[in-house]
Amino acid sequence: MGDGMLVTPMPKYKLVFLGDIYVGKTSIINQFMYENFDTNYQATIGIDFLSKTLNIGDKSMRLQLWDTAGQERFRSLIPNYIRDSSAAVIVYDVTNKQTFASLDKWVEDVRNERGNGVVIAIVGNKTDKTGERCVTTEEAETKAKQLGAIYQETSAKTGANVKELFKEIASSITNDKTPQVEIKKGINLVQQPQTLETAQQKKANCC
Numbered sequence: 001m002g003d004g005m006l007v008t009p010m011p012k013y014k015l016v017f018l019g020d021i022y023v024g025k026t027s028i029i030n031q032f033m034y035e036n037f038d039t040n041y042q043a044t045i046g047i048d049f050l051s052k053t054l055n056i057g058d059k060s061m062r063l064q065l066w067d068t069a070g071q072e073r074f075r076s077l078i079p080n081y082i083r084d085s086s087a088a089v090i091v092y093d094v095t096n097k098q099t100f101a102s103l104d105k106w107v108e109d110v111r112n113e114r115g116n117g118v119v120i121a122i123v124g125n126k127t128d129k130t131g132e133r134c135v136t137t138e139e140a141e142t143k144a145k146q147l148g149a150i151y152q153e154t155s156a157k158t159g160a161n162v163k164e165l166f167k168e169i170a171s172s173i174t175n176d177k178t179p180q181v182e183i184k185k186g187i188n189l190v191q192q193p194q195t196l197e198t199a200q201q202k203k204a205n206c207c
Contacts, residue, residue: 027156063166128160
């Protein structure tokens with residue numbers, strides 16, 4: 001077979017990020033990719049895509065990160081990207097009760113497309129805003145357990161638990177033997193490359 005050794009292709013897994021607008025989906029991705037938080041950013045338009053190699057022990061994998069817009073007008077696009085995902089990362093804002101209430105609908109969307117053949121991670125973001133928090137860790141952990149999801153809290157601003165989040169998702173994917181995903185070529189994305197969710201939104205109340 002020649003002098004060269006056969007090289008096993010690096011496994012690739014698709015992670016689709018879901019959640020209401022302004023919860024920090026893009027900021028989490030950018031903190032993971034670049035260890036950076038930008039306060040001067042704009043809402044994601046449509047779908048954006050990035051990828052990064054992650055090492056877990058002696059194994060390497062390629063994570064393909066699909067960032068979706070939270071605006072209602074883009075909801076019809078999202079099922080197409082859930083359909084072949086290995087993991088769904090559903091983000092809410094710990095200072096905004098409404099984004100937490102939306103978790104059930106997001107999980108329902110995922111289950112409708114992927115059944116139980118997908119890892120679901122629920123992420124409570126913006127934990128740096130300690131004085132504004134209105135969803136407790138205990139409340140969120142209970143919800144995640146009810147929904148059959150793993151749970152992690154992060155601060156995209158400080159970077160707290162962001163790396164841990166991706167490692168936990170990667171471990172869950174490999175432990176569950178979630179199938180690798182072959183991304184179809186020629187997908188027409190409605191996107192604004194390298195866009196970030198805006199921090200200029202009105203302050204959400206907890207009612």
